[in-house]
Amino acid sequence: MAKGAISLRYVLEGTGHDVVLIHGLGQRLEDWDVQKEALVNNGYRVLTFDLRGHGESEWTAEEVNIRTYAHDLNRLLCQLSIDRAHLVGLSMGGAIAQMFYRDFPEKVQTLVLAATFSYFPENMKQSSLESRLSYIDQGKMEELAELIARRSFTENAPIELIENMKKTIADNHLAAYRGSMIASINADSREYLAEIEVPVLIIVGEGDLTTPLACSQYLHQHIKNSRLVVIPEARHMLTQERPDSFNRELLQFLREMRER
Template sequence: MDTCQSFSIGPAPRIRVDSVGSGELLVLLHGIGGNRRNWRVNLPALAAGLHVVAWDARGYGDSDDYDGALDFRDFARDLVRVLDHFGAGRAHILGLSMGSWIAMDFAANWPERVGTLTLCATHTGFAQFSDAAKAEFVRSRKAPLLGGAEPADIALPVARSLVSPSASAEALDQLVDSMARLHKGSFIKAIEAVVHTDYRDSLPRIAVPTHVICGTDDPLTTADMAREVADLVPGAELTIIPGAGHLVNIEKPQEFDAAAVGFLRRHAGAATDA
């Protein structure tokens, strides 16, 4: 694999990225408790024949925090900036959990800039849940932090709630490290914003090759939820990886890489400018 370069893309809030490889652009979008480090185990396989960029979303990792509330579409607007920085008219987009909803939002509003979509550990958005369920999602994640806890204090129990029963100690440690690196204020903003997502109406309009990947043991975004997404997107492929929890790329990296790379290789050229 080529040497991985890390740098920030401006203007503010500056977006930190890891960039490796050459060819068509593939952008990797992490989840609500993640950062660009979540993809490092996958980069060698994904960067074989592609230019892979993994970002820290605004308010995450080494990217800038920002003033005011978060409009969830800000993430997609930042993705436009990333593509523009690399001179890419279109790109392959691969997102996990919150990253998948950013990808859906980007595809709904900038469809001409999407070559392929890979949606991992996903569902159609939080509008499908009751108001009570959404409120509990927000409360359970905000309450400890508002009560004085820091992300590092909640990292282990949250990580344990996301992995499969068979997850390795190494996979759990990666999740704990990821959660411990969260920016407290920006994480709370993301929690509050993500519950307003709803892509049930836009998914049937996706007109690019789409791949949905999930784990059998994901307690948060279940296999049935993934099937619903795949059923709504015309021609979408579905891969269910046995024994994987929510962070399927970390728990089962070889199986994830094989599925993701296989799909991307079959559709190479989809992101090439006309």
């Protein structure tokens, strides 16, 4: 195993152009099931995987940053002989997708940046760190999971979605979640947004409390070949709360790229 390499759980399904789905902080590959099914049914080969320290993927005690996760993905793509793909990243996954493009632009066909950010302002970064670390360092992952799940969906969301997310977050390994959270909050792609040459779809829930609409607007303003779509009646987990709307926009974007 190459230096820095780590064992990742993944699923590769379907045939056609490659689409890679990169989940958010505290999630796992199953959180993309609805999107994966839609993509496979529309003629794409889809790669889902657990980020290091998430789901069933390995974790090490070494310090990590967003580049760590991007290079994990590159090793996985090399292992699977995937030369070029459409990258779809949600939240932290969107930050990883941006970093992946910076380091491996020749491997990216398009980017879909969902409910994500280029950076967090210092005040937002500090408040998020302080509030979450207090739960993590006291071992109160179930309480943190409750808070995150409630903020990630609208008040009208089905209770099963909220309960499922609570369980997923609460099941995280404490040290892995802590390290991943710090890496995500410290991510900053501002200096290379102007370098992005591929088509980009930016999509966000209208009421997102975790990565507010302003984060997506900033991305749109600084990525020249981008389109911004705002999904109404959705917060951070728009992929689960408004899957039909999300999938429609994603498939339309990919279809347009295929027809170019």
